[in-house]
Amino acid sequence: MSEQSQNEAHLQLAESEQRYRAAIDNAHDMIQSVRPDGTFEFVNKAWLDTLGYSQDEVADLDIWSVIHGSSLEHCQLFFSKALGGEPIPYMEAVFRTKTGDPVPVEGSVTDRYIGETIIATHGFFRNISERLHAEELERENAVLIRDEQARYLEKMAALGKLSAGLAHELNNPAAAVSRASARLTEALAQRDQALNTLVYQGITKDQCRRLTALAAAPLQPRAEQLTPLARDRRETEIEEVLDELGVARGWSLTAGLAEAGQTATSLRDLAAQVSPTDLEPTLKWVDATNATRESVEVLARSSRRITELVQAVKGYTHMDRAVEQEVDVHDGIESTLTILNHALRDVTVTRDFDHSLPQIRVHGNTLNQVWTNILDNAADATDGTGAVTIRTRRDGDRAVIEIADDGPGIPKEHLHRIFEPFYTTKPQGAGTGLGLDTAWRIITEEHGGTITVESQPGHTVFTVSLPLTS
Numbered sequence: 001m002s003e004q005s006q007n008e009a010h011l012q013l014a015e016s017e018q019r020y021r022a023a024i025d026n027a028h029d030m031i032q033s034v035r036p037d038g039t040f041e042f043v044n045k046a047w048l049d050t051l052g053y054s055q056d057e058v059a060d061l062d063i064w065s066v067i068h069g070s071s072l073e074h075c076q077l078f079f080s081k082a083l084g085g086e087p088i089p090y091m092e093a094v095f096r097t098k099t100g101d102p103v104p105v106e107g108s109v110t111d112r113y114i115g116e117t118i119i120a121t122h123g124f125f126r127n128i129s130e131r132l133h134a135e136e137l138e139r140e141n142a143v144l145i146r147d148e149q150a151r152y153l154e155k156m157a158a159l160g161k162l163s164a165g166l167a168h169e170l171n172n173p174a175a176a177v178s179r180a181s182a183r184l185t186e187a188l189a190q191r192d193q194a195l196n197t198l199v200y201q202g203i204t205k206d207q208c209r210r211l212t213a214l215a216a217a218p219l220q221p222r223a224e225q226l227t228p229l230a231r232d233r234r235e236t237e238i239e240e241v242l243d244e245l246g247v248a249r250g251w252s253l254t255a256g257l258a259e260a261g262q263t264a265t266s267l268r269d270l271a272a273q274v275s276p277t278d279l280e281p282t283l284k285w286v287d288a289t290n291a292t293r294e295s296v297e298v299l300a301r302s303s304r305r306i307t308e309l310v311q312a313v314k315g316y317t318h319m320d321r322a323v324e325q326e327v328d329v330h331d332g333i334e335s336t337l338t339i340l341n342h343a344l345r346d347v348t349v350t351r352d353f354d355h356s357l358p359q360i361r362v363h364g365n366t367l368n369q370v371w372t373n374i375l376d377n378a379a380d381a382t383d384g385t386g387a388v389t390i391r392t393r394r395d396g397d398r399a400v401i402e403i404a405d406d407g408p409g410i411p412k413e414h415l416h417r418i419f420e421p422f423y424t425t426k427p428q429g430a431g432t433g434l435g436l437d438t439a440w441r442i443i444t445e446e447h448g449g450t451i452t453v454e455s456q457p458g459h460t461v462f463t464v465s466l467p468l469t470s
């Protein structure tokens with residue numbers, strides 16, 4: 001080759017090297033060339049920028065000084081594979097910056113040969129910390145969404161329980177109202193008919209007055225206050241007297257008369273006051289009058305109960321009040337007990353209330369959720385048949401509410417976990433594990449209070465302490 005063409009070849013080579021150098025330096029990825037002894041042959045600008053070294057410092061480094069401890073072992077394996085002539089199409093590793101910070105990367109490694117000999121490994125890496133960070137955020141977000149959904153479900157479950165309990169509670173008085181009104185209609189007709197007969201048969205004014213007086217003063221004791229045996233005996237006696245007095249179909253009146261408190265003696269007295277033909281319509285009139293009075297009583301009692309339940313729901317949800325308010329803590333507890341009446345029907349609830357407790361400031365209806373969740377657990381713990389004691393007292397500037405049950409208690413190894421979200425020992429479908437987590441949040445985060453638990457077999461107490469406003 002001539003000298004001139006040799007020069008040209010050199011120039012071309014230099015130009016080609018420059019071109020590659022520029023391409024390497026402008027690349028976004030970190031590029032490194034590492035000699036078999038671990039020292040760097042070259043690194044590009046992205047590499048220097050990412051790891052925080054200057055070009056001059058790289059001469060004193062080797063590959064192991066820029067690999068994070070957490071990925072050292074793993075990289076040694078890859079490095080020896082690469083030196084063994086095995087290209088690595090994909091790997092993940094953690095680099096270490098000059099200041100010691102980890103930089104997660106992914107990339108590939110190939111070898112450079114002269115003849116058969118490997119003279120360097122070339123690594124191409126991309127910083128993936130942002131991607132990992134985004135993935136982490138996404139995971140956290142998914143957890144948050146899951147928590148939120150679970151809380152929503154817990155609320156729905158609580159609402160479901162509440163409405164089921166309420167429907168059950170309302171069902172009794174509602175059914176009673178409908179029975180009583182049917183009975184009332186019938187009794188009024190029967191009374192009219194009996195009175196018509198009496199008037200037709202020429203009842204005197206005086207007899208009429210006596211009848212009315214009789215209606216106004218029912219005899220005692222009423223049958224419902226008697227033992228079943230005494231009641232039976234009374235019915236038999238009445239039936240015998242009616243037979244003796246020759247009342248047709250006397251048996252159809254027996255139960256009603258017995259229920260109204262009539263006795264063999266009172267019926268004989270009555271019979272002595274009216275003519276024999278008037279006796280039967282009189283007895284019918286007495287029976288119908290009693291039925292009327294009783295139905296009206298049932299109607300009054302049932303509508304009172306319905307009003308009570310509606311009041312309790314209002315009190316429970318604070319439908320009619322502002323978001324933040326001062327309340328007597330006992331009102332909320334009572335509303336909750338009424339709402340939970342169904343779940344607690346066989347639980348003996350004892351109240352030991354300090355009614356002199358000043359009011360406390362509450363946020364909406366959330367405190368009632370706390371009582372609900374604790375009482376619900378107590379009902380579960382005692383299988384719905386134990387004893388629950390609710391005690392309130394003042395402790396300095398705090399109101400203390402203790403709810404105790406005589407269930408089997410919480411084993412020591414569970415005790416520190418029960419306020420954790422999703423922690424439950426109940427079968428799937430029975431527990432969400434969010435009841436006490438919710439209670440804890442409401443008490444501590446919303447009301448600046450504390451909630452603690454102490455438990456031994458037969459005695460578990462949840463203690464809630466809330467700041468008093470005055």
Ligand SMILES: Nc1ncnc2c1ncn2[C@@H]1O[C@H](COP(=O)(O)OP(=O)(O)O)[C@@H](O)[C@H]1O
Binds near residue numbers: 408409410414433460
């Ligand atoms: N009064 C109690 N007696 C016994 N164990 C209780 C009592 N209250 C709570 N626990 C325990 O705490 C756990 C968590 O309660 P909670 O957060 O209300 O969730 P859940 O009732 O859905 O299980 C219950 O599963 C139960 O093991």
Ligand SMILES: [Mg+2]
Binds near residue numbers: 376377433435436
């Ligand atoms: Mg619970």
